[in-house]
Amino acid sequence: MRSKKLLKLVGAIVLAVVIAIPFAVGCAAPEEAPAPAPAEPTKTLNYGVVVALTGPGAEWGIGHLRAIHLWADDVNAAGGIRVGNERYRVEVIGGDTKSDPKVAIEIASKLIHEDGVGFITVNPPCNEAIQPLLTENKVFSMVNRLPPLLKPEWPYAFSITPDGTDVSRATYIWLQEEHPELTRVGNIVTDDIFGHGSYDLAVPVYEELGFENVVVQWMPVDVLDVYPFVTAILAKGVDVIDASGAYAEQGGLVVKVARELGFWGPILLTGVLPGLMAEIAGWEKAEGSVTAGGWQHTENWEDATEKELEVYNKYIRKYGSADKINSISYNDGWIFQQAIEKAQSLDPDKILEALHTYEFQTLHGTYRFTGKGRYGIDNQLPPPVWISVFTGGTLKTVGVVVTPPEYFE
Amino acid sequence: MEFWIQLVINSLVLGLTYVLVASGLSLVLGINRIINFAHGEFYMLGGFGVYWISIVFGANYFIALLITIIILGALGWVVQRGFYQRVQASLLRTVIVSIGLMLSIPALAQLAFGEKTRVVGTVIPGSVHLFGAPVTVERLAIILISILVMLGLWYVVQRTKFGLMMRVVAENREVAMLQGINVKNANSLSMFIGCGLAAAAGGVFAPLAWVSPFLGAGILFKAFIVVILGGIGTITGAAAAGLLLGFAEVMGVTFLGGWIDVIPFVIVLLVLLFRPTGLLGRVKEF
Numbered sequence: 001m002r003s004k005k006l007l008k009l010v011g012a013i014v015l016a017v018v019i020a021i022p023f024a025v026g027c028a029a030p031e032e033a034p035a036p037a038p039a040e041p042t043k044t045l046n047y048g049v050v051v052a053l054t055g056p057g058a059e060w061g062i063g064h065l066r067a068i069h070l071w072a073d074d075v076n077a078a079g080g081i082r083v084g085n086e087r088y089r090v091e092v093i094g095g096d097t098k099s100d101p102k103v104a105i106e107i108a109s110k111l112i113h114e115d116g117v118g119f120i121t122v123n124p125p126c127n128e129a130i131q132p133l134l135t136e137n138k139v140f141s142m143v144n145r146l147p148p149l150l151k152p153e154w155p156y157a158f159s160i161t162p163d164g165t166d167v168s169r170a171t172y173i174w175l176q177e178e179h180p181e182l183t184r185v186g187n188i189v190t191d192d193i194f195g196h197g198s199y200d201l202a203v204p205v206y207e208e209l210g211f212e213n214v215v216v217q218w219m220p221v222d223v224l225d226v227y228p229f230v231t232a233i234l235a236k237g238v239d240v241i242d243a244s245g246a247y248a249e250q251g252g253l254v255v256k257v258a259r260e261l262g263f264w265g266p267i268l269l270t271g272v273l274p275g276l277m278a279e280i281a282g283w284e285k286a287e288g289s290v291t292a293g294g295w296q297h298t299e300n301w302e303d304a305t306e307k308e309l310e311v312y313n314k315y316i317r318k319y320g321s322a323d324k325i326n327s328i329s330y331n332d333g334w335i336f337q338q339a340i341e342k343a344q345s346l347d348p349d350k351i352l353e354a355l356h357t358y359e360f361q362t363l364h365g366t367y368r369f370t371g372k373g374r375y376g377i378d379n380q381l382p383p384p385v386w387i388s389v390f391t392g393g394t395l396k397t398v399g400v401v402v403t404p405p406e407y408f409e
Numbered sequence: 410m411e412f413w414i415q416l417v418i419n420s421l422v423l424g425l426t427y428v429l430v431a432s433g434l435s436l437v438l439g440i441n442r443i444i445n446f447a448h449g450e451f452y453m454l455g456g457f458g459v460y461w462i463s464i465v466f467g468a469n470y471f472i473a474l475l476i477t478i479i480i481l482g483a484l485g486w487v488v489q490r491g492f493y494q495r496v497q498a499s500l501l502r503t504v505i506v507s508i509g510l511m512l513s514i515p516a517l518a519q520l521a522f523g524e525k526t527r528v529v530g531t532v533i534p535g536s537v538h539l540f541g542a543p544v545t546v547e548r549l550a551i552i553l554i555s556i557l558v559m560l561g562l563w564y565v566v567q568r569t570k571f572g573l574m575m576r577v578v579a580e581n582r583e584v585a586m587l588q589g590i591n592v593k594n595a596n597s598l599s600m601f602i603g604c605g606l607a608a609a610a611g612g613v614f615a616p617l618a619w620v621s622p623f624l625g626a627g628i629l630f631k632a633f634i635v636v637i638l639g640g641i642g643t644i645t646g647a648a649a650a651g652l653l654l655g656f657a658e659v660m661g662v663t664f665l666g667g668w669i670d671v672i673p674f675v676i677v678l679l680v681l682l683f684r685p686t687g688l689l690g691r692v693k694e695f
Contacts, residue, residue: 222624232663235412253617262543
């Protein structure tokens, strides 16, 4: 009888020890416990990317699409976007506009009505065409450049890049400081909405800063040979060639041809992917060409932020090389994600309020949307403009021009 | 003087590129009686051929160009035998097949080569001064190669048995058959030469621009203008019209600014107004 009691006592002690050990270990070393896996998202949030994936502008569009995919990968790996008790997995749906605004409208309509998309990244020359449709359906868009888009009638259109006027203005301010003797500008522009938009934004800058707009040459989108255009411009005795309104491929050829014809002055290419441009022109001939943008080009790794480098490394891992890398659009999704999480709702009105209320993290720092004084609506993020010059076979940041706050407020 | 030399060189480069592409289109149109909408895609493939053989596999550019011309000429032969020959009795069917090829070849090229823009880059470095005007050796080489190819085409068509065979077929298919000429072979040969010419143009021009699966449509449009302008089925007419268009476009860009897209239509309208069969054409109906 006593032995039975003893056996029960020993059994109880063993059981208590077995149960207690994991708790004891857990309390003793909490930092070594595996992190709980993020809860699986239960719902899906579709994100649309309406950009050129083929034809002119494709290099740019593909870069944007890939950046959005990288953002979606990060969000989903972290358990999705949290709204109350729900978690939303992000699905990215890309559509190829072929740089045709009519095609973009069809794509946007399908994204909204069939896929239930509430957030879109869109590129020129299709930005403007789809805005009425997006506004009617309260769909948010992150647009690149072309300021007429930002206006009170289109409250859901936001921009994280400075508009073309700011980029152009910053570039010419830098040029004036570095080369005050260069005043005669010749433009080579693609004859489409993108090119015309870029050119229209640059013209007031010439007048404001005292540059002489000597000549403009309009190249067809499918131009075969840029030699005649460059020859015609150089015949006018220009000091500077501005090819910011040309696509990367054409911009690269403009540089190549201008150098072959003996022009070694600055060639401005603020609207193109510098890597592709240099590949087409040849790095040697690209020497002295100037690029500028709302974010420093990711070729400048020495100046990159920690977050930018992180995205770059993820890009390399996923796509094998830095080909077409364009980190700007990572911010598009990231900012909308932050707005949703701050609003704790997918209600467009609440998200809109959040976008106008809070500061947002980007790859390049924390910013608040502004622009009411200029556009009548606070939908523009005001980053500085980075100026880069091809020097010694690489792209070097040579200046940062900050647009004065009074321009926006 | 330097400026005018540049204009002439620019006109010759552009014009001769049009000549190469349009001659092939005109040849196929005249002999096979096929409106080959896929012709521009052979131009695009010519660029890819040169890129892959010279850049990826490291072959000499000129060898790459020659291999590209032969391979794509052979592909033209296959297209004729495999597709057009089966539907050649019906103009409508050939048009449908032709449009199908025009749409599917770029899509296949995109799958095979990717959507990325490819760069052949400068293959003949250096430049010379002609009457003080800097001209790259590469552009002079393009002019020379194009002229040699066209002379070769003239020789084949005018001075060889194959050429005679093709000319008889172009003149009258029934008479050709009665003479014992193998019309199918003549058609295949003209497709070989026609597609080879488009490939030659694409390969010759690739170092000056870039290569992508979407280059075919633009050049096809210009080639059609040249064929209509020169006269259907006449290579001499295509040569004259191609050079005329090249000169007109370059002069237009230089002196009229942004009229480059309008110039071809104005020329076509003016020529057709006074010569409905084109500059050197004789075919009134097709």
